[in-house]
Amino acid sequence: MALPEQERARYRAATGQQRGRVPNAVVGALAAVLALFGLYLAYTKHLPFTDHGYELEATFSNAVDIPAGSPVRIAGVNVGEVLEVIPDGENSKVRFTVSDDGRPVAADAMVKIRPRIFFEGSYFLDLDPGSPTAPELAAGGAIPLSHTATAVQFDEILSALREPTRRDLGRLLSGYGTALTHEPTAAEDVGFEDEVKGLSAAGALNRAFDYGPRAGRASAQVAEALLGTEPGDLAGLIASSARTFEAVAADERALGELITNWNTFTGALADESANLSGTFAELAPTLETTERSLAELNRALPVVRTWARVFEPAVAELPAVIAAGNPWLDQARPLLSRAEAGGLVKLVRRATPDLAAGAAAGIETSGQLSQLSRCTSKVLVPTGDQVIDDRFSSGAPNYREFFYATVNLAGESANFDGNGDFLRLMPSVGDLTASTPNPAPVPGLMPDDVLWANLTSDPLGTQPQLGKKPPYRPEVKCFKNDVPALNSGPAAVGAPSPAPSTPPGP
Numbered sequence: 359m360a361l362p363e364q365e366r367a368r369y370r371a372a373t374g375q376q377r378g379r380v381p382n383a384v385v386g387a388l389a390a391v392l393a394l395f396g397l398y399l400a401y402t403k404h405l406p407f408t409d410h411g412y413e414l415e416a417t418f419s420n421a422v423d424i425p426a427g428s429p430v431r432i433a434g435v436n437v438g439e440v441l442e443v444i445p446d447g448e449n450s451k452v453r454f455t456v457s458d459d460g461r462p463v464a465a466d467a468m469v470k471i472r473p474r475i476f477f478e479g480s481y482f483l484d485l486d487p488g489s490p491t492a493p494e495l496a497a498g499g500a501i502p503l504s505h506t507a508t509a510v511q512f513d514e515i516l517s518a519l520r521e522p523t524r525r526d527l528g529r530l531l532s533g534y535g536t537a538l539t540h541e542p543t544a545a546e547d548v549g550f551e552d553e554v555k556g557l558s559a560a561g562a563l564n565r566a567f568d569y570g571p572r573a574g575r576a577s578a579q580v581a582e583a584l585l586g587t588e589p590g591d592l593a594g595l596i597a598s599s600a601r602t603f604e605a606v607a608a609d610e611r612a613l614g615e616l617i618t619n620w621n622t623f624t625g626a627l628a629d630e631s632a633n634l635s636g637t638f639a640e641l642a643p644t645l646e647t648t649e650r651s652l653a654e655l656n657r658a659l660p661v662v663r664t665w666a667r668v669f670e671p672a673v674a675e676l677p678a679v680i681a682a683g684n685p686w687l688d689q690a691r692p693l694l695s696r697a698e699a700g701g702l703v704k705l706v707r708r709a710t711p712d713l714a715a716g717a718a719a720g721i722e723t724s725g726q727l728s729q730l731s732r733c734t735s736k737v738l739v740p741t742g743d744q745v746i747d748d749r750f751s752s753g754a755p756n757y758r759e760f761f762y763a764t765v766n767l768a769g770e771s772a773n774f775d776g777n778g779d780f781l782r783l784m785p786s787v788g789d790l791t792a793s794t795p796n797p798a799p800v801p802g803l804m805p806d807d808v809l810w811a812n813l814t815s816d817p818l819g820t821q822p823q824l825g826k827k828p829p830y831r832p833e834v835k836c837f838k839n840d841v842p843a844l845n846s847g848p849a850a851v852g853a854p855s856p857a858p859s860t861p862p863g864p
Contacts, residue, residue: 411455416469416501418450418508424471430454430483440483449503454483463495464488470507481509549642733836740841747845748821756844788814794856810861817854
């Protein structure tokens with residue numbers, strides 16, 4: 359009997375077929391190629407002989423330590439990856455991809471190299487796709503050096519902060535800290551406001567935040583004014599400033615001399631720090647006097663302007679006046695006599711005391727207005743801004759509730775039925791009785807010391823609580839009073855009045 363293998367051999371010989379087994383070497387080579395291809399795909403995440411899609415190139419100002427495969431992000435979302443970094447002299451060019459989720463990328467796009475978080479390591483490209491009105495960059499487009507920025511490397515910080523620089527920085531920080539924490543003496547406080555006397559610079563700065571809201575509104579108005587009156591004014595200002603700085607940077611020698619001279623100037627100021635401190639102490643009273651002087655000058659300017667306009671024809675006639683000077687002087691002597699100019703001087707002398715008294719009264723009035731303003735900003739306005747927190751609270755500041763009450767009272771007494779303006783009240787009836795002391799009994803009309811009423815439910819309480827009249831202290835300035843607490847003390851809910859009680863027998 360023939361074996362199966364012999365039968366298969368005879369069949370292949372009769373039909374002309376060859377042995378079809380693949381050699382082991384070929385199988386091993388194919389397996390190695392497939393393994394290498396898989397590793398290539400795992401490492402590059404890209405099929406060979408195909409492009410990477412939408413690619414861009416950005417130029418940076420130094421050798422960039424960002425490896426291929428680092429992410430490209432827009433607002434923290436991955437939209438691509440770095441392909442390669444190409445040295446270009448002192449600069450570096452970085453090729454990267456952007457997926458469809460990150461497009462379009464405009465021609466004014468910005469790219470920054472930022473450090474990733476500690477657990478991620480390395481860096482990533484932070485891409486700002488630019489303004490929607492700018493045209494889109496074509497595939498392979500380049501982002502110029504002026505639209506890129508790199509992260510500060512640790513070695514750059516160490517190279518900039520050398521030992522002399524660190525020593526100067528330490529002295530600067532120490533001096534700044536001393537300036538903030540120094541508590542002034544009584545002599546150094548002369549001329550300053552009462553609010554900041556005895557406070558350090560840091561304490562005075564904290565006190566300045568009380569005026570922050572008003573300063574913020576003024577700053578917002580200034581910022582709005584900086585935008586200009588026509589579209590493009592601010593852009594033109596920035597462009598002009600750029601040209602100015604470019605011109606300054608073009609002459610490095612002059613710029614260096616300017617910095618050197620500034621260093622000499624600041625050193626001279628430091629040597630005269632004691633005198634400067636005294637000067638600043640006298641600055642406040644000087645400014646007060648200057649303010650009054652400028653106010654007087656401002657009032658005098660319209661008169662001076664009118665006088666100048668009237669005097670213009672006289673200037674044109676000045677040559678002729680000079681030629682006829684002597685006859686004019688002869689005529690001027692009688693004008694300056696006691697009967698003429700002397701009488702005018704008498705009238706002015708009589709008016710001078712009244713004018714001086716008016717000026718003194720104006721100074722006192724300004725002081726009162728200043729105290730009224732401080733009282734309003736520190737006491738009245740904070741009191742009105744408080745929200746009365748009780749079961750009837752509307753959640754609005756109490757100054758608004760006051761106006762709500764006036765509006766409601768006007769609506770309650772309005773003429774809505776043709777019978778005139780009346781306030782309609784309905785007496786309360788019920789089985790419960792309550793009483794309260796009669797504050798002003800009237801003999802013969804209301805002689806009782808107790809007032810009674812019928813109620814449908816027990817009173818809950820009295821708010822505000824009645825008490826003694828608060829003390830009157832005219833010697834204390836209004837703005838130095840504490841802000842009243844409208845939700846505690848007598849302002850809180852007290853015992854009910856009238857209180858539930860049983861009337862005496864008949």
